[in-house]
Amino acid sequence: EAGVTQFPSHSVIEKGQTVTLRCDPISGHDNLYWYRRVMGKEIKFLLHFVKESKQDESGMPNNRFLAERTGGTYSTLKVQPAELEDSGVYFCASSQGLKPPETQYFGPGTRLLVL
């Protein structure tokens, strides 16, 4: 069974540009999460989808970040316009059910560098 996949693996953009990250969860997993790790800090929660609905977006840093999960399958996270402080590793995770504690399966991450 394929795990969580993320694309691209790396992205280098200039400040002010737009970047879109993609996450494909494990097939059949209703829950999809986005997390981010900035340099030297811990991994932090950004948001949680249940199917196509946003369950919790309390971790989204500001309105430059837009996450979507059309059709309840893959998800995209768009940063527009990107700022220097957006650099970091963006992880996606998925889990099957709703009743905690569900094991979250993480993708390899997208490494974003904003210059």
Added chain:
Amino acid sequence: SQKIEQNSEALNIQEGKTATLTCNYTNYSPAYLQWYRQDPGRGPVFLLLIRENEKEKRKERLKVTFDTTLKQSLFHITASQPADSATYLCALINTDKLIFGTGTRLQVFP
């Protein structure tokens, strides 16, 4: 404020010894605590979960303890091997999301 602390310094131990990693938290009352392993360039991989009413959990060479009075979890790897070298993260479950510590890097040398 809520905080999860792990030893930020790397832990270096000799192969065959037991590695013990610490996770302390403040201003949380978690029902569950998890430990993850992360290798360079990869995402975290789930290892163990322990519930607040469990004192100890084991899985092969791994052992986790959870002391809700001390607000601390200890993660032990017995008979450590160089392949155990990685960063280990503790995470609390807060409703639907994971709250991570910064992780401790473990280096097991032959």
